[in-house]
């Protein structure tokens with residue numbers, strides 16, 4: 067597997083080794099010892115999630131606060147998404163900065179987003195299956211969100227021909243200035 071360090075410390079792009087043959091392909095989508103070595107410390111995942119979304123759906127920007135902050139290892143098994151992680155760590159030199167990458171069934175890329183980040187994605191294909199592992203359980207009382215289009219964050223979302231489709235919750239998400247940060 068190939069590890070790409072990003073401009074934000076601790077956020078990693080992972081490219082698994084893909085073995086293609088006449089039948090199709092094989093890859094290890096997660097290998098604990100290699101993954102832990104790349105991250106530099108042991109990571110314990112407790113939940114696997116799968117969502118399906120149509121073109122133009124935007125989910126985000128989401129996070130859970132302590133004591134149920136989540137690290138997420140995210141990937142796409144059908145379609146293409148534009149994926150974003152925003153640094154919410156108060157003491158980080160990159161607080162308020164974001165990184166983005168395209169994740170697709172074809173590029174097999176995975177993104178490791180440690181605890182302390184908001185995460186979201188926009189679907190660029192007709193449909194996308196989004197799979198991710200999390201380091202803590204879903205805890206509705208700890209859920210938080212930041213507006214996807216906050217002007218201060220200025221995330222360079224791809225332009226689509228229609229406005230993105232958001233959940234009611236995401237339409238009411240607070241702006242960056244009101245966002246709860248991680249100490």
Ligand SMILES: Cc1cn([C@H]2C[C@H](O)[C@@H](COP(=O)(O)OP(=O)(O)O[C@H]3O[C@@H](C)C(=O)[C@@H](O)[C@H]3O)O2)c(=O)[nH]c1=O
Nearest residue numbers: 115117125126127128129138185186187203204233235
């Ligand atoms: C996230 C989650 C949701 N749910 C339920 C709650 C709700 O009824 C339904 C849909 O939830 P949401 O609208 O929050 O789903 P969604 O907007 O897909 O939320 C996800 O968005 C991406 C960007 C993330 O980073 C994830 O951590 C998660 O927040 O699923 C669970 O049961 N377990 C979970 O872990």
